[in-house]
Amino acid sequence: MRVRITFSKTGALRYIGHLDLHALWERAARRAELPLAYTKAYHPQPKIYLASALPLGFSSCCEVVDLRLTQDVDVVNLPVLIQAAMPSGIGILNAEIVDEQGPPLQTQVIAADYEVTITRTSLASGPADLFKASLMLRSKELLAQSTLPRERRGKVYDLRPLIEQLAIISENKIFMRLTAREAATGRPEEVLDALGIAPENTEIERVNLIFQG
């Protein structure tokens, strides 16, 4: 059986990285006594497949993981069962059965939505609507560019095609949809930096993962 679970990652769990999250899922599955399948390698690996790595520090209400089980389980009860085995920072939102033969989860992700909350407007003093207007101006200018060459981790890349949507919701909320494919993943901090906003003055939440098909 292949089950797809949607979960949130908040609070203290924001500071747990991708590899640790993987290990956390394995232990939780053990606590919940799920019949998790393992690979047949010399060091068997649990068949746990996370859709997309969430950067350290982000919260999320839309993470997805596929688990392969050796036996069928009651999917209706599954969220309650797994939730009971989770630390308070992982919220199980949904569980559904998916096609065993379907393509790997990771290859299905094409984009991700982020909601950025600006917690400190240290960059601007003055009334909120003025700041919002300035943000809208900056985002308009950004989107008007045809390329946005940037450097990250020593590599030069073009940020512009990775920004699929960018909207200023209010003076302290920004929405963005960024491409999330292999070798083409947009990072919210890069967009914020291009807008002149320092990441440490923001809280970033992933609010949606977009799958193809």
Next chain:
Amino acid sequence: MLSPEKIEAKLEQILLKVQKPGRYVGGELNIVVKDWEKIQTKVALVFPDIYDIGVSNVGLKILYDQINQREDALAERAYAPWTDMEALMRDCGIPLYSLESKRPLSGFDIIGFSLPYETLYTNTLNILDLAGIPVRSSDRDGSHPIIIAGGHAATNPEPMHAFVDAFVIGEGEEVIHEIINTLERVKRQKLDINNDAQIVNFNREILLRQLAAIPGVYVPKFYETHYLDDGTVSHVETLIDGIANPVVKRIVPHLTPAPTTFIVPNMEVVHNRVSVEIMRGCTRGCRFCQAGMITRPVRERSVDEIVEVSEAAINATGFEELALLSLSSSDFSCVVELVKKVSERFHGRKLTISLPSLRIESVSIDLMDKLREHYSGGFTLAPEAATERMRRIINKFIPDDEIINTAREIYRRGWTTIKLYFMIGHPSETMDDVQAIADLCKRIINEGRKVAGWKVKLNVGVSTFVPKPQTPFQWVSVDVRENIIAKQTLLKRELRDQNIKVSWTDPDDSLLEAWLTRGDRRMAEVVYTAWKMGAKFDAWNDQHRAGIWAAAFAKQRLDPAFYTYRQRRTDEVFPWDHITAAVRKNFLFQDFRQSLEGMIRVDCRLNCFACGILPTFSNLRRQNPGEVWKCPDVKSPPTRMLSSHSSPLGPNVSRNEVPVVGD
């Protein structure tokens, strides 16, 4: 005092700037978070090293459970922040806080430090400082928490006497309740609430006096050390009535229920496993070993309890490894049955079982076969010495043939790696003795290659002997630094082989341990000075700075050689003689004399040597007869009950059951 919300807001600003921010956020499975406002007594339990090392500490977990099981108390945890986090915390004004509720440590009633080894002393001072609590006991007032500490290093608490308000000597499971009860009683009597109602001032002196009267609690403030002209101790006197001299350790008559709801870290840490203490204490009497001397008497858990606890703990945590711990696991009465039953219970489940501290003599073929299904780690054995002469001196006598035969059988059964522990620097050791270590290792790996081919590996861990208080070797001097280096060089040279890995201890790290472990009260100033000069994380190889300690000694006008390279006089009073683990000093001295003559003492399960445990705890033993302890039963009639805290107890007076203070 900063609120949790303010602390969390500040943390958000800096957590992405440090290594492994998961260390500082809590939120783990199995933590206990109570309603702060509704709880009377708040205890912070601190392991003074980083989270990765401290979070799995079983001793603190036992206390965490004991305290949280009370309705009137809560326990939360804190650890030493790594240097990058500390720098940011100081910059941003974040005081050290507890992980469960993000409350400043200074807001707790009691802060309890675990001190398993001496190299954590500077970290302890640093943690107090980071918490905004005066580092010196004498600078604290009623607005500060009571600072208590326990653990094996408290066997000689004197180097930390100026910084800890009260030490717990021995086992803490019962004492912690007596301490909390005393605190609550004193607070009820001496309530003095400010208008702010944020700080309760009570008479700290009254509280400390009451704590000092609890059996097993040592409050340094009420004891004074007098010195002779040669710098050694003349005597220690008590400054008030009603407190013990010596302070006798506390023991529990049988082990309390083992913890099962271990905290599961959300990040990778050093030990991600369930630890079950199968037995406490040791009957072997190896002369260098402090743990074996101070944790007597031996008390075992039943096989059934261990199996049930193991399964409950694995289910509660989801860990993949189960460690069955004790000082000498193959001496556990029913060890083969234990391994069989544990293996059966976990048959078919993905689980690694480790059973460290196996004694070569009692590792039977039977045991090895039973371990095969789940035991995938390497096999560790500790011969310590390689010549008959040295083995007799340290009282760990195993003939070469037995070691080699056992190693051969282990290799033959498919284990690829054997780890061997040796110790250099024992009294009267020569280069021939060290050469013998190399020769033995070479013989072992050759035997291994004969039965299992060239894939076999040997890891040799060579530690440097440091004489510890309350052991038969507490009179000896440490081996000189130049000798240690020469011995290590010899071993590195002789054991050059692609399948042999040798590890050793930096001589400067051994020297640091040696100063601290047999230090007197004057050492406290050296510790303070070293910390002020920047010493911390001394247990970490890359953080330890030998220059700082040398400078600290010089500043205090003390000669480190006094503490290390000095053979003690036979009648010398030691700085820790007013603290006892109930193994009589005379017994230790006789054992020391015997070591000089190369005389062996057998396992005391076979022959009681009257070390002092039975007379001290005779009534406790009488109430708990039979197989619960591995000491002989006590048959003599009960002694007269002493009144609770009227007179100090001398070393020859029988202790009766622990009197409950007050109430």
